[in-house]
Amino acid sequence: MSQATIDADSRPNPLGVGADHPDYLRADSGLRSWLLTKDHKRIALMFYVGVILFLGLGGVFALVLRTELLTPEQTFIDANTYNQMFTLHGITMVWLFMIPAVPTVFGNFVLPIMLGAKDLAFPRINLASFYIYVLSAIILLGAMLAGGADTGWTFYVPYSTTSPTAVTWMGIGIFVNGISSIMTSVNFIVTTHTMRAKGLSWHRMPLFVWATYATSIIILFATPVLGMSLVLLALDHAFGLSLFNPRYGGDPVLFQHLFWFYSHPAVYIMILPSFGVISEVVCSFSHNQPASYRAIAYSSLGIAFIGFFTWGHHMFVAGLSEFDAGVFGALSMFVAIFSAIKVFTWVATLRGGSISFATPMLYFLWFLFLFVFGGMTGVAVATQSLDVHWHDTYFVVAHFHFIMVGGTLTSFLAAAHYWFPKMFGRLYDERVGLLTSVAVFIGFVFTFLPQFLLGNGGMPRRYFTYPERYQWLNVLSTGGAWLLGAGLLLALGNLLLALKWGKRAGPNPWGSRSFEWITASPPSKHNFEETPDIERSAYDYTLSEEVARERAKAR
Amino acid sequence: MNELLRTLLFLPRQASTIAEEIDTLHYFVIIMTMGGALLVTLVGGYFLFRYRRTAVQKHPERRMTGTTPAIWLEAVVVVGLFGMFIVWWVIGFWQFMAIRIPPENALEIYVTGKQWMWKFAYPQGANSISTLYVPAGRPVKLVLTSRDVIHSFFVPDFRLKQDVLPGRLTTLWFEAKEPGRHDIFCTEYCGVSHSTMRGEVIALSPEEYERWLQGKSPQPAVAGPVDMRPSSVTDYAPPEPVSMVRQGERAAAEHGCLRCHTLDGTPHLGPTFAGLYGTMVPLEAGGSVKVDEAYITESMMDPLARIHAGYQRIMPSYLGQIRPAETGAIIELMKSLRDVRPKPGASEPWGTVTVPETREGGQ
Ligand code: HEM
Ligand SMILES: [Cu+2]
Numbered sequence: 001m002s003q004a005t006i007d008a009d010s011r012p013n014p015l016g017v018g019a020d021h022p023d024y025l026r027a028d029s030g031l032r033s034w035l036l037t038k039d040h041k042r043i044a045l046m047f048y049v050g051v052i053l054f055l056g057l058g059g060v061f062a063l064v065l066r067t068e069l070l071t072p073e074q075t076f077i078d079a080n081t082y083n084q085m086f087t088l089h090g091i092t093m094v095w096l097f098m099i100p101a102v103p104t105v106f107g108n109f110v111l112p113i114m115l116g117a118k119d120l121a122f123p124r125i126n127l128a129s130f131y132i133y134v135l136s137a138i139i140l141l142g143a144m145l146a147g148g149a150d151t152g153w154t155f156y157v158p159y160s161t162t163s164p165t166a167v168t169w170m171g172i173g174i175f176v177n178g179i180s181s182i183m184t185s186v187n188f189i190v191t192t193h194t195m196r197a198k199g200l201s202w203h204r205m206p207l208f209v210w211a212t213y214a215t216s217i218i219i220l221f222a223t224p225v226l227g228m229s230l231v232l233l234a235l236d237h238a239f240g241l242s243l244f245n246p247r248y249g250g251d252p253v254l255f256q257h258l259f260w261f262y263s264h265p266a267v268y269i270m271i272l273p274s275f276g277v278i279s280e281v282v283c284s285f286s287h288n289q290p291a292s293y294r295a296i297a298y299s300s301l302g303i304a305f306i307g308f309f310t311w312g313h314h315m316f317v318a319g320l321s322e323f324d325a326g327v328f329g330a331l332s333m334f335v336a337i338f339s340a341i342k343v344f345t346w347v348a349t350l351r352g353g354s355i356s357f358a359t360p361m362l363y364f365l366w367f368l369f370l371f372v373f374g375g376m377t378g379v380a381v382a383t384q385s386l387d388v389h390w391h392d393t394y395f396v397v398a399h400f401h402f403i404m405v406g407g408t409l410t411s412f413l414a415a416a417h418y419w420f421p422k423m424f425g426r427l428y429d430e431r432v433g434l435l436t437s438v439a440v441f442i443g444f445v446f447t448f449l450p451q452f453l454l455g456n457g458g459m460p461r462r463y464f465t466y467p468e469r470y471q472w473l474n475v476l477s478t479g480g481a482w483l484l485g486a487g488l489l490l491a492l493g494n495l496l497l498a499l500k501w502g503k504r505a506g507p508n509p510w511g512s513r514s515f516e517w518i519t520a521s522p523p524s525k526h527n528f529e530e531t532p533d534i535e536r537s538a539y540d541y542t543l544s545e546e547v548a549r550e551r552a553k554a555r
Numbered sequence: 556m557n558e559l560l561r562t563l564l565f566l567p568r569q570a571s572t573i574a575e576e577i578d579t580l581h582y583f584v585i586i587m588t589m590g591g592a593l594l595v596t597l598v599g600g601y602f603l604f605r606y607r608r609t610a611v612q613k614h615p616e617r618r619m620t621g622t623t624p625a626i627w628l629e630a631v632v633v634v635g636l637f638g639m640f641i642v643w644w645v646i647g648f649w650q651f652m653a654i655r656i657p658p659e660n661a662l663e664i665y666v667t668g669k670q671w672m673w674k675f676a677y678p679q680g681a682n683s684i685s686t687l688y689v690p691a692g693r694p695v696k697l698v699l700t701s702r703d704v705i706h707s708f709f710v711p712d713f714r715l716k717q718d719v720l721p722g723r724l725t726t727l728w729f730e731a732k733e734p735g736r737h738d739i740f741c742t743e744y745c746g747v748s749h750s751t752m753r754g755e756v757i758a759l760s761p762e763e764y765e766r767w768l769q770g771k772s773p774q775p776a777v778a779g780p781v782d783m784r785p786s787s788v789t790d791y792a793p794p795e796p797v798s799m800v801r802q803g804e805r806a807a808a809e810h811g812c813l814r815c816h817t818l819d820g821t822p823h824l825g826p827t828f829a830g831l832y833g834t835m836v837p838l839e840a841g842g843s844v845k846v847d848e849a850y851i852t853e854s855m856m857d858p859l860a861r862i863h864a865g866y867q868r869i870m871p872s873y874l875g876q877i878r879p880a881e882t883g884a885i886i887e888l889m890k891s892l893r894d895v896r897p898k899p900g901a902s903e904p905w906g907t908v909t910v911p912e913t914r915e916g917g918q
Contacts, residue, residue: 079747079824080867152744158721159704159745164859164868246722252705253720286606292626317707318718319725322655326648333640340636343595344629350602352619354611357603368599373592380584383643385577385650389714392707392742453565456581458711460742463750467738473565 023425027525038123039525043130044108045423050133051105052492054096059485061089066447066481072468082464083150084165090153091170095177096137098408099266102273104133104184106415107212109423111188113516113523114206116197116532121190129183136177143169152462154263157244157255161236168238171230178223181269185216197515199534199552206514206538207283207296211276214300218265218272218307226262229255253319260311268307270404272300274411275342278367281360281414282346284512286353289539295345299338306334313382317391325384332382339375343368356510359433363414366441370406374399377452395455398448406444413440413491420495421509425522426502432494439487446480514538518545570737570758571713572730573654578714580646587639654715657728661696664689668699668706668719670745670871671752672811679768684809685754687739689731690764696728703871707743710756718743731758747869748814748824803888806881810873818888820895825870826863828888829895837864851886 021027024041034042065085068075077085112120120126143149143166151160151167160167192213196205233255235241242248244255279296283289290296312320312328320328347368355361377399381387390396420428450473459470466474508517515538519528535552536543557575560582569575604610611617664687665676675683689695699708701721708727709716717727731737741752759767807813807828820829826836832851835843839862844850853860855877858870 079750080869083744083747083749150747156705156743162704163746246720252722292629295629316651317716319720319723322652325651329644329648330641333637333644336640337633337637341629341633344632347595347599347602348629350599350606352617353602353606354618355603355607357607361603365596365599365603369592369596372595373588376588376591379640379643380588383580383584383647385647385654386581386584387647388651388654388716389577389581389711391716392709457565458567458709458738458740460709460740460750462744465750 021524021529023520023522024525025424025522036127038119038127040108040112040120040123040126041423041523041527043126044105046130047100047104047108047133050130050137051097051101054092054137055101055488058089058092058097059488061085061092063481063485065089066478068464069466069474070478072466072471074465079464080150083462084144084148086462087149087152088144091140091149091174093405094153094266094270095174096140098270098404099177099181100133100184101408101412102277102415103181103188103212103215104129106208106277106419107188107273108184110419110516111209111212112191112195113519113527114209114514114538115191115195116200116515116528116534117191117195118526118528118531120187121195122187125183126187129180129187132176132180132183136173136180139169139173139176143173154259155230155233155255156259157233157236157250157252158246160233161242161245163237168234171234171237175227175230178227181219182223185219188212188216189220197532197534199555200515203293203297204534204537206516207279207290207293208273208276208514210297211272211274211279211300214304215269215272217301218269218304221308222262222265222269225258226266229258229262232258253315256315256318257311260314261308264311264314265304265307267400267404268303271407272303274367274408275300277411277415277418278346278364280512280514281364281411281418282349283539284418284510284514285358285361285364286350286355287511287541288349288353289537289541291345291348291351293537293539295341299341302338303335306331306338310335310382313387316384316387329382329384333379336375336379336382339371343372343375358417358430358510359428359437360414360418362434362437363410363417366437366444367407367410367414370402370410370444374401374403374406378403389458390455392461393455394451394459394461397461398451398455401448401451406448409444410440413437416491416495418510419516420498421505422516422521422523424499424502425505426498427505427509428495428498428502432490436487436491436494439490440484443480443482443484443487447477447484448480450474450476450480513541567711568735568737569712569714570732570735571710571715572732573650574712574714577650580643580650584643654728657696657726658694661694661728662690663696663698666697666699666708666719667702668708668741668745668752669702669811670704671741671748671814673708673739673741673752673754674809677768681768681770685739687754687756688764688767689756689758690761691731691734691758693761694728694730696726699725699727702876704745705743706741706745706752709740709742710737711740712737713756716742731756734758734760734763746871747867751814799884799887800891802881803884803886803891806877806884807888810877810881812885815870818892818895825866829892832886832889832893838862839864839866848886851889852882855882855885 024039028037034046037043064077065082068077068082108120108126112118146169147166149163149165149167149170151163151165155167155171192209232241232243236244236250242250244250244252246252275296279290310328310332312324313332316325346364377395381390381396381399417428417433420426454470454473454477457470457473459466505521507519507521509521510517513536515532515534518532533549533552535555536548540548557578561569561578564581564585566578566581569578606617663678666687667674667676673685673687675687697708699717699719700723701719703721705721706719707716708719710729713729713731715727715729717725719725735758737756737758739754739756741749745752804818807816815824817823817827818829820827831846833846835845837843844861850861854870856872856874858872859868862868
């Protein structure tokens with residue numbers, strides 16, 4: 001094969017003839033045209049604003065918590081405020097940021113374009129999903145103001161059913177939020193099945209589509225269970241139904257089963273879309289096809305499936321029988337294997353590539369460390385005798401922050417930089433991008449590495465005051481949190497500045513072969529001038545665009 | 556080696572017979588985890604460098620698009636990894652069985668968790684609050700239950716933890732290696748004072764333990780910080796009859812009233828008892844009420860009915876949990892405190908008040 005055919009510098013854009021049509025940002029004007037839009041790209045931007053706001057809010061809560069933990073005794077808020085704050089932090093981050101972030105913003109924006117479609121299958125449902133998300137956020141914020149809740153995001157009964165706080169409304173808010181995610185995921189599934197461009201077979205699809213597809217399946221099966229458990233909880237709380245209250249014959253452990261039956265898969269809802277982002281980033285910047293396309297695509301489905309059978313590992317000390325604990329422990333090991341397959345495939349993809357080292361790639365490197373370390377500590381906590389010591393201590397807090405925040409946040413940032421030119425037609429400042437990325441990583445490690453040690457030392461989670469011997473590690477962690485916050489703000493600032501002052505990006509600034517880059521940047525209102533006809537896979541860096549088109553025409 | 560790794564990893568003392576064995580697995584797992592993450596990242600970083608665009612343009616032979624990946628290599632690595640995980644699992648499960656199944660001859664002690672205290676009842680009749688006395692060198696089996704919400708009984712020095720559920724009995728067993736004091740933490744979030752729901756295990760030599768059971772050794776001579784929590788005012792039943800006021804004090808300590816209310820006028824989570832009886836207090840819903848027998852009883856049985864303005868709605872109900880005689884004794888106690896003047900700030904609402912009690916740690 002000659003060097004020329006794979007030269008990443010050639011920037012094919014044969015279909016991206018968008019010049020005579022205004023892009024989607026300018027196609028219509030006026031507030032109404034935004035608020036009532038059915039364009040998936042505009043809806044994606046509205047979600048973008050929403051999730052960033054909630055990331056900020058959740059971040060502020062986090063800084064309040066960390067600052068309170070600077071000293072062993074009370075520092076500046078009281079115990080009750082602290083307890084509400086960690087609940088709010090968890091709820092905001094999980095349901096208003098991590099679950100929706102990647103699918104609703106980047107999924108919404110690029111998935112239809114990747115498939116060569118004009119829009120999602122149900123544009124109105126897509127818009128409704130956004131407003132339902134907003135409604136859920138309003139209910140949750142309202143509940144926070146009307147007394148909040150102090151149960152933690154896990155809502156364990158019977159504490160939650162007896163707590164005088166606004167637990168019922170929190171439950172309703174999360175229920176409504178679930179409706180929004182179900183609507184989005186149905187939209188994705190139907191779109192993927194029915195709206196692929198001519199010639200775009202399943203095995204030519206970009207891996208991001210696979211990841212989003214697998215996520216949507218989990219959402220579809222798991223979210224109703226959470227919805228129902230929270231309805232039952234709300235009934236218990238509001239009307240004393242006592243399904244879970246042992247005083248009247250209910251079973252508190254039943255709630256934990258129901259909760260984790262959703263929430264364990266939910267952690268994969270948070271991370272699978274990120275896997276999709278990472279796959280795109282790795283292939284695009286190394287100008288290489290994935291070392292094994294099928295390994296990445298099918299392991300997503302594997303995770304989606306096995307993820308449903310491991311929930312018991314959250315309950316080793318909650319009164320699970322030894323046998324059950326053993327089974328859940330062993331099954332958990334399988335999930336780790338699927339994730340390991342992905343990691344190896346990404347790394348192998350780098351080998352033999354032609355790598356341009358841009359900010360998204362640096363985020364990929366951080367992702368590797370945080371995700372692998374977080375994942376391996378996952379296996380560590382699935383090892384029962386060790387988990388007995390670690391359960392409900394800061395070790396678990398560190399584990400899930402490494403993997404969820406480390407994984408989701410780094411890939412969210414990678415996506416924000418990677419698709420920035422596509423979304424806005426401009427380039428961000430690369431040097432500032434790299435710099436902020438380093439700040440985010442260092443801040444992150446300083447925040448959460450000490451927490452592993454705190455957990456080893458036995459510091460329980462959700463503690464407002466703690467013995468003095470844990471102090472210096474807490475101080476390190478708080479310092480890290482502030483650095484992380486600063487890094488995130490700077491990254492946001494860099495992108496915001498680029499919106500106005502960034503250099504114009506061509507249709508395909510990274511020289512990627514993934515299909516969203518064959519149209520103009522930013523795309524016109526209907527994405528394509530003519531419906532594309534696909535005769536290559538999304539990562540074919542050997543077949544030139546012209547030849548692929550010729551073949552497609554000849555078909 | 557053990558000591559070095561234990562210190563590096565910030566693990567507490569290994570005070571139970573199982574602790575060292577668990578730590579050994581811990582070291583292995585953590586070192587592999589750290590090593591694995593570093594290795595993958597370093598390999599990734601090396602590839603980023605070696606195959607960077609400029610380098611590939613100089614050495615075109617490095618470019619390998621379209622070559623088949625080394626599937627077999629991946630397979631070997633994945634199978635190897637899986638093997639390692641299974642080894643962790645086998646050892647972990649085996650140890651877990653050892654933790655969970657108590658030996659036949661274990662001494663039984665009953666534990667009740669309650670917002671926000673631990674109560675211990677010994678078959679020989681003694682009782683204690685927050686402080687668990689056990690003999691060293693003998694297996695002890697705890698039978699745990701909760702009065703209200705889920706708590707979790709955690710002794711870091713023993714590497715042991717067990718959730719404590721209302722309406723269920725769970726068990727936990729351990730054998731303390733030698734006499735000493737060890738922290739007990741509650742690790743399941745259980746309400747506003749969750750982080751103060753602490754206690755300690757005091758392991759005594761078998762002779763000391765016998766003497767303690769017979770009430771002969773009220774202050775066991777064991778090294779460690781002195782426990783000053785109000786709930787340990789009365790550690791075991793006094794042998795001779797005592798006054799109503801004393802009994803009230805004991806009941807108030809035992810039922811956890813003193814975790815939130817104080818007797819000397821110091822500000823805390825709830826109104827101080829000092830000088831409270833007979834006064835008029837403002838209500839959250841407006842108006843005020845006289846603190847008399849009726850209001851005190853109502854506050855114990857249905858605390859949220861009429862809330863003293865400025866205080867959080869955090870008090871649990873004692874309905875069905877406190878004996879009538881104890882209610883009476885507590886009222887007597889409050890009457891006896893009629894003339895104790897509250898300290899400045901005692902009637903201030905929660906929020907200006909520091910939540911107390913952290914013991915010095917780090918032996
Ligand atoms: C994509 C990857 C993962 C994510 C997003 C994730 C997320 C989480 C979260 C959120 C929690 C804490 C829940 C809570 O108590 O609030 C958690 C705990 C746990 N995770 Fe993971 N996890 C991941 C991977 C793994 C893997 C691969 C394993 C095992 C092989 C694992 C095993 C565990 C266990 C056993 C716990 C419970 C620990 C305890 O509560 O004592 N996780 N994880
Ligand atoms: Cu507790």
